[in-house]
Amino acid sequence: MHDVDFTWPGGAFGLAIDQFHVEQGEKLFLLGASGSGKSTLLSLICGIVTPQRGKVLIAGRDLAAESGASRDRLRAESIGIIFQMFNLLPYASGLDNIILPLRFAPGRRRRCGDARTEALRLSEALGVPAELVSGGPAATLSVGQQQRVAVARAMIGRPPIIVADEPTSALDASAQEDFLNLLFEQVGSAGATLIMVSHDDRLAGRFDRVVPLKDIARVRRAAP
Numbered sequence: 001m002h003d004v005d006f007t008w009p010g011g012a013f014g015l016a017i018d019q020f021h022v023e024q025g026e027k028l029f030l031l032g033a034s035g036s037g038k039s040t041l042l043s044l045i046c047g048i049v050t051p052q053r054g055k056v057l058i059a060g061r062d063l064a065a066e067s068g069a070s071r072d073r074l075r076a077e078s079i080g081i082i083f084q085m086f087n088l089l090p091y092a093s094g095l096d097n098i099i100l101p102l103r104f105a106p107g108r109r110r111r112c113g114d115a116r117t118e119a120l121r122l123s124e125a126l127g128v129p130a131e132l133v134s135g136g137p138a139a140t141l142s143v144g145q146q147q148r149v150a151v152a153r154a155m156i157g158r159p160p161i162i163v164a165d166e167p168t169s170a171l172d173a174s175a176q177e178d179f180l181n182l183l184f185e186q187v188g189s190a191g192a193t194l195i196m197v198s199h200d201d202r203l204a205g206r207f208d209r210v211v212p213l214k215d216i217a218r219v220r221r222a223a224p
């Protein structure tokens with residue numbers, strides 16, 4: 001990110017980032033209190049929103065300079081996103097949720113060979129058995145299982161970047177540890193870059209770099 005300035009419509013909250021760089025393969029932990037702008041920063045990194053000023057480069061391509069459709073394709077190919085609330089399709093099976101990103105990312109689809117076999121391999125590796133993931137609707141899975149399905153969906157077809165927004169907030173401490181072990185195993189074996197945001201600095205230990213959001217971004221809030 002270079003000289004980025006972004007304000008949400010309405011002008012109540014904005015972020016300014018002079019320089020921010022993540023190395024390929026790096027595991028980065030972004031730390032910030034609730035409401036400090038972590039999800040906003042991730043939306044900028046993923047091209048879900050574009051800044052009013054400055055550049056956001058993913059592997060050398062400026063997201064803001066692309067058309068909306070090509071930004072969507074670039075995101076689908078390059079970034080697996082684990083959302084704070086998982087954002088699974090509740091009526092689709094876990095398996096169909098895992099396969100879904102491949103529909104928008106032909107490169108990821110090619111890399112994974114048979115999509116269903118790869119989805120089952122990933123979900124087994126993440127501790128969700130085949131009969132559960134291919135059974136009923138995703139909404140009937142436990143929260144921990146939904147979280148693992150969300151990781152498998154982000155990882156399928158080995159996108160080079162994984163972005164995770166508070167992915168452990170719904171878990172207790174020991175389940176958080178298990179979840180991070182699985183996430184790191186998968187990210188490590190795919191050689192992916194991991195950018196995870198959280199307010200919880202207890203999770204930061206295993207990351208290559210820990211960056212408090214306030215060190216890279218200036219926050220602007222409109223006066224009430």
Ligand SMILES: Nc1ncnc2c1ncn2[C@@H]1O[C@H](COP(=O)(O)OP(=O)(O)OP(=O)(O)O)[C@@H](O)[C@H]1O
Binds near residue numbers: 034041
């Ligand atoms: N879609 C939106 N439209 C307008 N303003 C928004 C939008 N999303 C977030 N904001 C504003 O951005 C501010 C920062 O929110 P953000 O979700 O980025 O923080 P956060 O650090 O991720 O918070 P949390 O840890 O609680 O999820 C909020 O106070 C809100 O005012």
